[in-house]
Amino acid sequence: MRRTLGVNTWVWASPLDDDALLRIAKRARGIGYELLELPVESPGDWSPTLAAERLGVLGMGARVVGAMGAGRDLLDDALCASTQAYLRHCVDVATSVGSPTVAGPFTARTGRVWRMNAAERSAAVARLREALRPVAAYAADRGVMLAIEPLNRYETSLINTVEQALDALEPLLDGNGVGLALDAYHLNIEERSPASAIRAAGRHLAVVQVCGNDRGPAGPDHTDWDAFFDALDDAGYSGALTLESFTGDNDTIATAASIWRPLAESQDELASITYDFLTDLQLRRSGTP
Numbered sequence: 001m002r003r004t005l006g007v008n009t010w011v012w013a014s015p016l017d018d019d020a021l022l023r024i025a026k027r028a029r030g031i032g033y034e035l036l037e038l039p040v041e042s043p044g045d046w047s048p049t050l051a052a053e054r055l056g057v058l059g060m061g062a063r064v065v066g067a068m069g070a071g072r073d074l075l076d077d078a079l080c081a082s083t084q085a086y087l088r089h090c091v092d093v094a095t096s097v098g099s100p101t102v103a104g105p106f107t108a109r110t111g112r113v114w115r116m117n118a119a120e121r122s123a124a125v126a127r128l129r130e131a132l133r134p135v136a137a138y139a140a141d142r143g144v145m146l147a148i149e150p151l152n153r154y155e156t157s158l159i160n161t162v163e164q165a166l167d168a169l170e171p172l173l174d175g176n177g178v179g180l181a182l183d184a185y186h187l188n189i190e191e192r193s194p195a196s197a198i199r200a201a202g203r204h205l206a207v208v209q210v211c212g213n214d215r216g217p218a219g220p221d222h223t224d225w226d227a228f229f230d231a232l233d234d235a236g237y238s239g240a241l242t243l244e245s246f247t248g249d250n251d252t253i254a255t256a257a258s259i260w261r262p263l264a265e266s267q268d269e270l271a272s273i274t275y276d277f278l279t280d281l282q283l284r285r286s287g288t289p
Contacts, residue, residue: 001233001238001282001286002282002286003232003237003238003239003240003241003282004034004035004061004239004240004241005032005033005034005035005240005241005242005243005275005278005279006033006034006035006036006037006061006063006240006241006242006243007028007031007033007035007036007037007242007243007271007274007275008036008037008039008065008209008242008243008244008245009021009024009036009037009038009039010037010039010244010245010246010247010253011243011244011245011246011247011267011270011271012024012027012247012267013247013250014039014041014246014247014250014252014253015039015041015042015045015250016038016039016041016045016046017045017046018046018047018050018051020046021036021038021046021050021051021054022054024036025054025055025058025060026058027268027271028060028271029058029059029060031268031271031272031275032275032279033060033271033275034059034060034061035060035061035062035063035240035242036055036060036061036062036063037062037063037064037065037209037242037244038051038062038063038064038065038093038097038099039064039065039066039067040064040065040066040067040089040090040093041067041069043086043089048092048093048096048097049096051096051097052096052097052098055097061098061099061240062097062098062099063099063100063101063103063207063240063242064090064093064094064097064099064101064102064103065102065103065104065244066086066087066090066102066103066104066106067104067110068083068104068105068106068107068108068109068110069109069110069256070109071109072086072109073108073109073112074106074107074108074127074128074131074132075107075108075124075127075128075131075158076108076109079109080131083131084131084134084135087102087106087135087146088135088138090102090104091135091138091139091142091144091146092142094142094144095142095143095144099144100143100144100145100206101144101145101146101147101179101181101206101207102139102144102145102146102147103146103147103148103149103181103206103207103209104147104148104149104181105148105149105150105151105155105156105159106132106146106148106149107128107148107156107158107159108156108157108158110151110155110156110256111155111156111256112156112157113153113154113155113156113157114157115157116157121158124158125158125167125168128158128168129168129169129171129172132146132148132169132172132178133172135177136172136176136177136178137176137177138177139177140175140176140177144177145177145178145179145206146177146178146179147178147179147180147181147206147207148165148169148178148179148180148181149180149181149182149183149186149207149209150162150164150165150180150182150183150186150190151186152185152186152189152190153189153190160186160190161190161191161197162180162182162191162197162198162200162201163197163200165180165201166180166200166201166204173204174204179204179205179206179207180201180204180205180206180207181206181207181208181209182197182198182201182205182207182208182209183208183209183210183211183244184208184209184210184211184213184218184223184228185209185211185213185215185244188213188223194223194227194228194231195224195227195228195230195231196231198228198231198232198234198235198237199231199234199235201235202235202236203235203236205232205235205236205237205239206239207239207240207242208232208237208239208240208241208242209241209242209243209244210241210242210243210244210274210278211243211244211245211274212263212274214263215245215246215257215259215263216245216263216264216270217245217263217264217269217270217273217274217277218243218273218274218277218278219273219274219276219277219278219281220273220277225277225281226281226285229281229282229285241278243270243271243274243275245263245270246259247259247267248260248261248262248263
């Protein structure tokens with residue numbers, strides 16, 4: 001099975017604007033990518049209409065991702081309503097650019113970690129379900145799925161594993177506007193077996209992001225990529241694979257993603273190595289010479 005390969009604009013820039021989007025789209029298409037993953041950091045940073053036009057000219061698809069930075073938190077009563085409004089905006093952007101999903105860690109603010117006993121965790125899960133329900137319905141009505149991403153233990157306390165995600169989101173899965181987004185970086189940290197976790201996600205898997213285990217290029221890293229792809233096949237996932245890594249040139253994103261050193265000789269090289277590796281891997285697995 002050949003899956004479309006995409007890349008997140010965060011590899012090169014943050015925040016994204018119209019000029020950077022065009023520049024990055026041309027660069028990504030030149031490498032070979034067929035899809036651009038577009039972060040909505042702040043509403044209005046870039047024009048969805050212009051993005052759709054530019055990507056259409058280049059023959060590229062789009063996927064939308066959200067960012068749960070400062071001021072966004074579905075578990076904080078003071079921030080819940082504004083966070084829901086932000087997520088509805090992301091859904092509207094997805095509709096404009098033709099993205100079937102909006103992916104991200106749509107729980108609490110990324111980086112907020114806290115201890116919970118069993119009763120507190122149960123209460124937090126209940127609050128999350130209640131906060132997500134109207135946004136998920138809004139997305140489903142527009143043919144878009146919210147793909148909720150488990151994050152590693154250093155970035156959130158609530159959903160770190162696929163098992164936790166399935167438990168927390170169970171009432172909202174199966175046609176209710178919610179699925180899962182899995183990221184190879186977080187799987188490597190939190191799952192005893194990333195392949196088993198992918199299989200457990202199964203039909204709920206809506207988005208898959210890839211990178212090396214150190215958030216650098218996929219390929220020259222310790223990830224067992226054949227096992228990863230075997231699991232995707234078993235899960236029935238035929239969607240895109242998108243490279244998500246980050247530039248260290250922006251202070252905010254470098255701090256948020258803990259990018260303290262270069263992950264490749266250049267960001268272009270990071271994207272090119274990943275594209276070439278995944279292309280060759282897919283060709284080999286399909287038996288194509």
